[in-house]
Amino acid sequence: MSLKFFKPLFDSFSCSWQESNIGQKGVFYSYVLGIVALLWFLWFFINKSKKGQPPLPPGPKALPLIGNLHSLDPELHTYFASLSQTYGPICRLWLGKKLGIIITSPALAREVLKDQDTIFANRDVPAAGREATYGGTDIVWTPYGPKWRMLRKVCVREMLSGSTLDSVYALRRRELRQTINYFYSQAGLPVNIGEQMFLTVLNVITSMLWGGTVKGEERASLGAEFRHVVTKMTELLGTPNLSDFYPGLARFDLQGVTKKMKVLAKRFDKIFESMIDKRQEIDRNGGMETGVGQENKDFLQVLLKLKDDEAAKMPLTMPELKALLMDMVVGGTETSANTVEFAMTEILNKPDVLRKLQQEVDTIVGKDNIVEESHIQQLPYFYAVMKEVFRLHPALPLLVPHCPSETSTVGGYTVPKGSSVFVNVWAIQRDPSIWENPTEFHPERFMEKEWDFSGNDLTYFPFGSGRRICVG
Numbered sequence: 001m002s003l004k005f006f007k008p009l010f011d012s013f014s015c016s017w018q019e020s021n022i023g024q025k026g027v028f029y030s031y032v033l034g035i036v037a038l039l040w041f042l043w044f045f046i047n048k049s050k051k052g053q054p055p056l057p058p059g060p061k062a063l064p065l066i067g068n069l070h071s072l073d074p075e076l077h078t079y080f081a082s083l084s085q086t087y088g089p090i091c092r093l094w095l096g097k098k099l100g101i102i103i104t105s106p107a108l109a110r111e112v113l114k115d116q117d118t119i120f121a122n123r124d125v126p127a128a129g130r131e132a133t134y135g136g137t138d139i140v141w142t143p144y145g146p147k148w149r150m151l152r153k154v155c156v157r158e159m160l161s162g163s164t165l166d167s168v169y170a171l172r173r174r175e176l177r178q179t180i181n182y183f184y185s186q187a188g189l190p191v192n193i194g195e196q197m198f199l200t201v202l203n204v205i206t207s208m209l210w211g212g213t214v215k216g217e218e219r220a221s222l223g224a225e226f227r228h229v230v231t232k233m234t235e236l237l238g239t240p241n242l243s244d245f246y247p248g249l250a251r252f253d254l255q256g257v258t259k260k261m262k263v264l265a266k267r268f269d270k271i272f273e274s275m276i277d278k279r280q281e282i283d284r285n286g287g288m289e290t291g292v293g294q295e296n297k298d299f300l301q302v303l304l305k306l307k308d309d310e311a312a313k314m315p316l317t318m319p320e321l322k323a324l325l326m327d328m329v330v331g332g333t334e335t336s337a338n339t340v341e342f343a344m345t346e347i348l349n350k351p352d353v354l355r356k357l358q359q360e361v362d363t364i365v366g367k368d369n370i371v372e373e374s375h376i377q378q379l380p381y382f383y384a385v386m387k388e389v390f391r392l393h394p395a396l397p398l399l400v401p402h403c404p405s406e407t408s409t410v411g412g413y414t415v416p417k418g419s420s421v422f423v424n425v426w427a428i429q430r431d432p433s434i435w436e437n438p439t440e441f442h443p444e445r446f447m448e449k450e451w452d453f454s455g456n457d458l459t460y461f462p463f464g465s466g467r468r469i470c471v472g
């Protein structure tokens, strides 16, 4: 590097200084030369150590400063699928200052979600996500480690275990029957499946959360408010946000995403506070009004007990408690409701599938009976239809992005620490080299081969795979 580069810098020093002290000038140049030499050595060694590393994955040409933001399509999963057609099963994209890595093959998904799971079981928390979840203290955004393990364990053991779910079967049954009754009463009229399913799932989840704490009209109006807030929150979480692409700009919140999320989160917080107050009051009065099942505590009761447990190795804080409630309400409702809506759409478009389903239900359940959950194992075609819906329409087509806690190698390329890793399960589940007629809704394929939701087979994993697999 030429010293001429520094000339303007030297010129800016006062002339009198230069003229008056020739000796000091010599010392000054020696310092500058020393610093330049040091910088050069540093640069040389950093590059040398990088030379041993594989290159970054291939990807489209990036512009200075903005990277590939100019060509980003908001429908990310289809856009990423088209990139993988050009650049292969692992490619990269510069999202401002953030590096995005896109994975689009079962083999590479296995490397990320199974072989190097402990490294990739982390998250890069988006500004909107942080705001929505009390600073990212929920299961979804907590980094892999003891805290995350504790939160997940509480959730799985106390709310989603087989025995708890069995104990609240009556509650699911009641909610579903109410919904079916409603559809029946609307025969011949248009109905909004998505909306009805959202309310059904929401009622099931919130009843499990705080049981009989709210009833009647209050419950119905709470449902409407939840739907509105959850929909807005999901929209904000999906909005490409400059604060995430340029973390240095996050405090300016240029698009106002954080501000909007704050308003929504406040509305949820009010509901949570009111439920907690009511629950504590019922408990203070010695009430056993749980609504979940006679012997069962509702989830909120269990959480409040854990929060007050001073002997706990890792106590639960109030923000973590509320963040867990948020995960259940936001994570469980839209995903389930959208899946049912897709199922109904596909079935209505395929009269032969509808006919086969009706025949199976008539034979196994009988025309005069109502389907129970226990029937599902005896309804293989029904189960295959469900699996086919999850194949074509995974609720989270890119999972929740993973983030490596250290620089690693995937598919022979470097994936730097802190990059956002998008596993395109939507594209993998439509890959023509794996699936025959991949875009066709054809449940029979699941009658011929066993696929499950366990995440062990990286050709079919609508709930993710590895440590971060869906908790619900």
Ligand code: HEM
Residues within 6 Å of the ligand: 139, 140, 141, 152, 205, 327, 328, 331, 332, 333, 335, 336, 339, 394, 395, 396, 399, 400, 401, 462, 463, 464, 465, 467, 468, 469, 470, 471, 472
């Ligand atoms: C149709 C239903 C659902 C689908 C398709 C679905 C799918 C997923 C997927 C793909 C992930 C991300 C996995 C990853 O990052 O690799 C996830 C995470 C998660 N899901 Fe679900 N989900 C559903 C329902 C639920 C329900 C009912 C709940 C709770 C009641 C729930 C709670 C969560 C939570 C808390 C996480 C974060 C797990 C973690 O980061 O450790 N989900 N889900």
